[in-house]
Amino acid sequence: MEDLNGEVALVTGASRGIGAAIAAELGSRGARVVGTATSAAGATAIGTALEAAGVEGCGLVADVSDSESVTALFARLEADGHTPSILVNNAGITRDGLLARMREEDWQAVVDTNLGSLYRTCRAASRAMMRARRGRIVNVSSVVGSLGNAGQSNYAAAKAGMEGFTRALARELAGRGITVNAVAPGFIDTDMTRGLADAHREKLLEQIPLGRLGAAAEVAAAVGYLVSPAAAYVTGHTLHVNGGMYMG
Numbered sequence: 372m373e374d375l376n377g378e379v380a381l382v383t384g385a386s387r388g389i390g391a392a393i394a395a396e397l398g399s400r401g402a403r404v405v406g407t408a409t410s411a412a413g414a415t416a417i418g419t420a421l422e423a424a425g426v427e428g429c430g431l432v433a434d435v436s437d438s439e440s441v442t443a444l445f446a447r448l449e450a451d452g453h454t455p456s457i458l459v460n461n462a463g464i465t466r467d468g469l470l471a472r473m474r475e476e477d478w479q480a481v482v483d484t485n486l487g488s489l490y491r492t493c494r495a496a497s498r499a500m501m502r503a504r505r506g507r508i509v510n511v512s513s514v515v516g517s518l519g520n521a522g523q524s525n526y527a528a529a530k531a532g533m534e535g536f537t538r539a540l541a542r543e544l545a546g547r548g549i550t551v552n553a554v555a556p557g558f559i560d561t562d563m564t565r566g567l568a569d570a571h572r573e574k575l576l577e578q579i580p581l582g583r584l585g586a587a588a589e590v591a592a593a594v595g596y597l598v599s600p601a602a603a604y605v606t607g608h609t610l611h612v613n614g615g616m617y618m619g
């Protein structure tokens with residue numbers, strides 16, 4: 372299926388995990404893919420992975436928590452003639468801790484990287500999309516934004532905020548033919564969840580009706596649907612991919 376031919380997809384945090392799977396999915400469907408990492412080595416690795424998969428595109432360095440870095444990224448894309456028609460806000464971090472002991476810098480880093488980033492990237496990307504009167508934005512949220520999770524007040528707040536942002540921007544941009552949606556993964560097998568203690572993992576599995584962690588490719592498939600022509604009439608939606616853990 373080459374339904375994304377002619378599209379340019381910007382995927383933040385494409386060096387690993389879910390972002391790498393999204394880059395591969397959109398590339399396999401014909402999009403040119405620009406993936407970002409926070410380091411030069413990560414950006415090079417993205418370029419190598421895309422090339423090995425026969426996908427046109429490259430890796431670039433960007434820090435989504437830094438306005439200057441995001442501005443420079445979009446200036447570079449425009450200069451290269453690769454202004455994105457698809458934006459996937461996937462980059463994210465956790466800095467877990469009970470609120471009573473949470474340092475303000477851990478609150479700030481999580482809110483800024485997961486939620487503040489949307490202000491920067493969506494603002495920059497939507498300018499060209501509005502001119503073109505078309506475009507697709509997908510924000511990668513989390514089941515934790517709906518369920519909450521002890522020790523993740525910063526992350527849950529940021530992810531719930533992303534979903535509110537998604538609905539507001541969907542209303543703003545609908546008249547210009549641009550859709551804005553979110554995908555909320557449950558617990559997915561990536562670096563982010565590999566650090567979980569075995570006991571915690573067992574307890575988690577009991578809460579997942581499908582009885583297993585999800586695969587990054589299963590989240591990428593949901594993103595692939597939302598950016599495809601088939602999803603033209605879907606906007607402001609949060610698509611849950613969580614093995615039944617939350618059925619909102």
Ligand SMILES: NC(=O)c1ccc[n+]([C@@H]2O[C@H](COP(=O)([O-])OP(=O)(O)OC[C@H]3O[C@@H](n4cnc5c(N)ncnc54)[C@H](OP(=O)(O)O)[C@@H]3O)[C@@H](O)[C@H]2O)c1
Nearest residue numbers: 384386388389408409434435462463513556558559561563
């Ligand atoms: N894994 C899960 O179970 C799960 C569940 C629900 C939601 N999610 C969400 O899915 C997204 C991807 O998660 P993942 O599990 O694939 O995470 P991951 O394996 O930890 O990868 C995170 C990605 O984000 C990038 N990144 C981190 N900070 C950044 C910054 N300041 N600027 C730009 N890029 C940055 C990383 O780049 P570097 O490689 O350069 O560090 C990396 O590519 C996140 O938004 C996460 O919250 C994950």
